[in-house]
Amino acid sequence: MKTKDKIIQVSLRLFNEKGERSITTNHIADEMGISPGLLYYHFTNKEAIIRAIFEQYTDYITQSIVPPDEHSDAEEFLRQYCEQIFDSIWRFRFLHANMPILLEKDNELICQYLQTHKYLEERASEALHWLIEHDLIQIDEAQIAILVDLMRLVTGFWVGFSMINQKRQRLTRKQVSQGIIHLIALLEPYGTAQGERLFASLKEPYLKRA
Amino acid sequence: MKTKDKIIQVSLRLFNEKGERSITTNHIADEMGISPGLLYYHFTNKEAIIRAIFEQYTDYITQSIVPPDEHSDAEEFLRQYCEQIFDSIWRFRFLHANMPILLEKDNELICQYLQTHKYLEERASEALHWLIEHDLIQIDEAQIAILVDLMRLVTGFWVGFSMINQKRQRLTRKQVSQGIIHLIALLEPYGTAQGERLFASLKEPYLKRA
Structure with missing residues (x-):
């Protein structure tokens, strides 16, 4: 799976499980074991992931x-x-x-x-x-x-x-x-x-x- | 009207007109021409006003x-x-x-x-x-x-x-x-x-x- 799709998949799981408001882009990067920089390369902010x-x-x-x-x-x-x-x-x-x-x-x-x-x-x-x-x-x-x-x-x-x-x-x-x-x-x-x-x-x- | 009741009344009007998220306790104090300190004497935070x-x-x-x-x-x-x-x-x-x-x-x-x-x-x-x-x-x-x-x-x-x-x-x-x-x-x-x-x-x- 491409990194971009993986970010979407992991974010959806975390948002559903813990509520969107308590999850930051850093939590998502952490969960995937990637750097925040790599995440930002694909999505400029959390709103872009939600879209x-x-x-x-x-x-x-x-x-x-x-x-x-x-x-x-x-x-x-x-x-x-x-x-x-x-x-x-x-x-x-x-x-x-x-x-x-x-x-x-x-x-x-x-x-x-x-x-x-x-x-x-x-x-x-x-x-x-x-x-x-x-x-x-x-x-x-x-x-x-x-x-x-x-x-x-x-x-x-x-x-x-x-x-x-x-x-x-x-x-x-x-x-x-x-x-x-x-x-x-x-x-x-x-x-x-x-x-x-x-x-x-x-x-x-x-x-x-x- | 007591200050406490006036705070409730003004807050309700501002929340209805401009949306609760864009109104802070400072906006409310400003609108009433009172100090933030006087507002905090009656309500410890915005949540208390909402309650x-x-x-x-x-x-x-x-x-x-x-x-x-x-x-x-x-x-x-x-x-x-x-x-x-x-x-x-x-x-x-x-x-x-x-x-x-x-x-x-x-x-x-x-x-x-x-x-x-x-x-x-x-x-x-x-x-x-x-x-x-x-x-x-x-x-x-x-x-x-x-x-x-x-x-x-x-x-x-x-x-x-x-x-x-x-x-x-x-x-x-x-x-x-x-x-x-x-x-x-x-x-x-x-x-x-x-x-x-x-x-x-x-x-x-x-x-x-x-």
Whole structure:
């Protein structure tokens, strides 16, 4: 692995494990056994590393959260959609834990964030239309934009919400995936009879693990 | 007004207007025309001022968000509930904009936050039960806890969500109150015929202003 990629990988691990605020570029260089000078050759500061991690997050999102295929099985598609959203949240959880503050410090990162945000909104809107076409939910066109906002609120702030609720102790993967129940709960009341059965079946494994 | 109260009032205004991170205790003393020494006599540091502001926020919440009266008119009660929640968010918006980071720095503040959080959860749960009793929504007991979480997510993170969406430009009061539409949208799909009419009427003024 190239030094540059290794710096990104090690930084992501340290930020996730110990919180971004307590990790300096010196800690990262130390952990890798390289000189701070070599690190600065690749990244001028910590913000540049965070932007590079955010690019990886965006790549991960755009590769894993894709529009439904016309042949997709509804349950399979929704399960994948939920799992992959919360998997991306788990892998990049330090970003989700501190998004407002990371964005306050860095205008370039805001532009990256809004692009990814837009991509996720489009996929969410598509998924809702697909559920309507497949007679799984019934919802007015006017309500869709608000429901998409709510989906973005739940997925974007689930880590912050959970961390505060448990006094900022480190989160487990299971706790992060509990957000899936809340995401499904947004759709559930719009479910047709067929949709209701589908949502109940989707939620089941997460309720068992709750 | 006592100097101590005046410090709280001026700090709240400066934090809301310019962001908490860019305001130091020296800025606050300057704005009031007092010496930093006098400020430190009342508050040992900025965190102590923030905790005092949080106490005011809690007082405001516990005085304005109260259980429904048995004689309350449903529309009047819900309108008050929504307005007062978002009014408290507006008055203390710097807290809402930076909650995760303020809590990360201060364990004492976390305990205050969780208490207020619990109070708001209890009021939300009570409000939902009251809506069920008045045949305005239909919802399973099991779904209530999740709906309460969703209500807390929307109200607790609305400011952070809106700020990011508009590149962290300062929010207007109108933008903050747009959160009410999203709060009502959580309840709407559970509405009975009578409830549906109520929610449509509640949302109307905010949709017009959107």
